[in-house]
Amino acid sequence: MKNSELRLVSLEEAARIVGKKPHNIRDYIQRGRISKYDTNGKKIQKARNGELRVSIAELESFLDLVKKGLEKHHHSGLDIGLGFHDISETERTKHVHRLHPYLGKFIPQLVEWFLKSFFRENDLILDPFMGSGTTLVQSNELGINSIGIDISEFNCLISRVKTQKYDIEKVTKEINDIESRITKFSKYLTRSEDVDLSLFPEEKMRDLEKSLLNECNSEYLRKWFARRTLLEMLYYKRLIREYHFRDLLKVLLSRSIRSSRLIPHYDLATPKSPLPPGKEYWCRKHNRMCKPIEECLVKIHTYSIDTIRRIREFDRLRTDKEITIIQDDSRQVDLEMYLHGRKIDGIFTSPPYVGQIDYHEQHIYAYELFGLKRNDSLEIGQKKKGKSKSAQEDYIRNISESLINLRKYLKEDSKIFIVANDRYRLYQEIAKRSNLRIEREFHRAVTKRTEQGDNPYEETILFLTK
Numbered sequence: 001m002k003n004s005e006l007r008l009v010s011l012e013e014a015a016r017i018v019g020k021k022p023h024n025i026r027d028y029i030q031r032g033r034i035s036k037y038d039t040n041g042k043k044i045q046k047a048r049n050g051e052l053r054v055s056i057a058e059l060e061s062f063l064d065l066v067k068k069g070l071e072k073h074h075h076s077g078l079d080i081g082l083g084f085h086d087i088s089e090t091e092r093t094k095h096v097h098r099l100h101p102y103l104g105k106f107i108p109q110l111v112e113w114f115l116k117s118f119f120r121e122n123d124l125i126l127d128p129f130m131g132s133g134t135t136l137v138q139s140n141e142l143g144i145n146s147i148g149i150d151i152s153e154f155n156c157l158i159s160r161v162k163t164q165k166y167d168i169e170k171v172t173k174e175i176n177d178i179e180s181r182i183t184k185f186s187k188y189l190t191r192s193e194d195v196d197l198s199l200f201p202e203e204k205m206r207d208l209e210k211s212l213l214n215e216c217n218s219e220y221l222r223k224w225f226a227r228r229t230l231l232e233m234l235y236y237k238r239l240i241r242e243y244h245f246r247d248l249l250k251v252l253l254s255r256s257i258r259s260s261r262l263i264p265h266y267d268l269a270t271p272k273s274p275l276p277p278g279k280e281y282w283c284r285k286h287n288r289m290c291k292p293i294e295e296c297l298v299k300i301h302t303y304s305i306d307t308i309r310r311i312r313e314f315d316r317l318r319t320d321k322e323i324t325i326i327q328d329d330s331r332q333v334d335l336e337m338y339l340h341g342r343k344i345d346g347i348f349t350s351p352p353y354v355g356q357i358d359y360h361e362q363h364i365y366a367y368e369l370f371g372l373k374r375n376d377s378l379e380i381g382q383k384k385k386g387k388s389k390s391a392q393e394d395y396i397r398n399i400s401e402s403l404i405n406l407r408k409y410l411k412e413d414s415k416i417f418i419v420a421n422d423r424y425r426l427y428q429e430i431a432k433r434s435n436l437r438i439e440r441e442f443h444r445a446v447t448k449r450t451e452q453g454d455n456p457y458e459e460t461i462l463f464l465t466k
C-alpha cells in the first residue's frame, strides 16, 4: 500500500477518528492487531518517542472484522485486568511516586494488586531490586512491612525520601525558605530591577560566582548546563547543608536540574548530547520551535510546590509499618542483622533486564552534582554490556545468584513475584538454578509507561515458590 492509502496518523488522532481512546489503539498494536509505522511510513519494530504512527486504513479494517465477530481484541493468555488501561496518568504517578523521575519503575497499581491478592497486613515483603521504592511505598500503604535493596546510591536516596515520615509543617517551612533564598540569589545574578543592587555590588557577585564555580569540578555539569543554571544549582546545593531535610532537598534539586539541562524538551529520559545555549530546535513535544532552558529557578519553584503536595498526600495514607532500605548487592547482601531472626513472607520485585537500562547513568547529573559514588560495575544486565548470548548467560547467573543468596531468609511457604519483560525466556533456567518452582505466569500488556517511549510491549509476572 502507498503511504497516502495507509493514512498515517498519531495515536491520539487515530483514537479521535475511530471514536476510541489512545490506550485502545496502543492495545491493538501491542497485540499485533495493527502495525507500527514511523513518520515516513516505514513499518518499524520499536518506536522512538513521538514518531509512532498508525494506519487509519488498517485500523478501520481491523475494527470492521471485530464488529463482524471475525477478530478479537485480546489473545487468550493475557490477564486483561492487569493492563490498568483506565488508570489515569495522575493515579499512576500518585503522591510520592513522582517525587523524582526514574526510568524503569513499575506502576503502583500493579504492586497494589499483587500485594492485596497474596499478602496480609503485618507481613514482611522484600524487594531486592528496589529501584525508586515503589514496592516499599505501596507495602506501607497496605500495612505491610518492607525491606528494599539496591546497588545504586541515588536510587536508595530517592527511596528513602519517598518513604520517610515527615513533620509536614517543618518540611514546608524549609522548602519555602530555601526557595526564597535561591530566588533572591537569582535576581542578583541576573541583575534584576526589583532588587536593590547596591546591597550586592557587582564585585561581590563576581566573587560569589567564582567561589561557586571553584566548588564544581565536574566536566559533565559544565557541559550540560547553561552558566546561570549551573550557578543557581551550585548555590542551592551550598545552602542545603543549613537545613534538616537535606535528602529531600537534594531530590528536589536533582529533579529540577534534570529538567534544566541543555537538551530538547522531548528527550529528558535519554538525551545523547547537549545543545548549545540559545540554539533553536523543532520540539516534538510542543510542536513548535523551542530553545533549551538556561535556568533552574523556574523548575525549583514548580517542584517545591509539587513536593510539598505529594508528601502531604502520602502522609495521609501511610501507616506506621517498618521500612528498611539497604544499599548493597543482592547477590551477597547479608540480611541477618536487619531481620533479627524473622523470616520474609515474600518477594515482589522487577529486576533489571538484559541490556535495557543503565541505572546509574540515567541519573548522572545527580551523581555529578552531589559527588555520589557509582557502582556501575555491580549493576546486573547493564545496557552498555548489550544483549548478546554471553550477556544473557551472565544475566541468568547473576539473577540466580541473588535468588540463591536470598532464599535462606524466606519462609518455606513464601511467595515470590518477579516482573520481567522476559523476551529471551531466561526465567525457566533462572528458576531451575535457584531451585524455585514457577507456579504461574501472569501476562500483561504494557501500553503506557511514563518516560519509556511510545513502544507498547508485553510483561510477564512470574509467581514462584520454594
Ligand SMILES: C[S@@+](CC[C@H](N)C(=O)[O-])C[C@H]1O[C@@H](n2cnc3c(N)ncnc32)[C@H](O)[C@@H]1O
Pocket (backbone or CB within 6 Å): 102, 104, 105, 106, 107, 128, 129, 130, 131, 132, 133, 134, 135, 149, 150, 151, 152, 155, 328, 329, 330, 331, 349, 350, 351, 352, 353, 359, 360, 378, 379, 380
Ligand atoms: C527495574 S529496576 C527496579 C524498579 C522498581 N521496581 C521501581 O518501581 O522503581 C532494577 C533495579 O535493580 C538495581 N540493581 C541492579 N543490579 C543490582 C544488584 N546487583 N543488586 C541490587 N540492585 C541492583 C538497579 O540499580 C535498579 O534500580
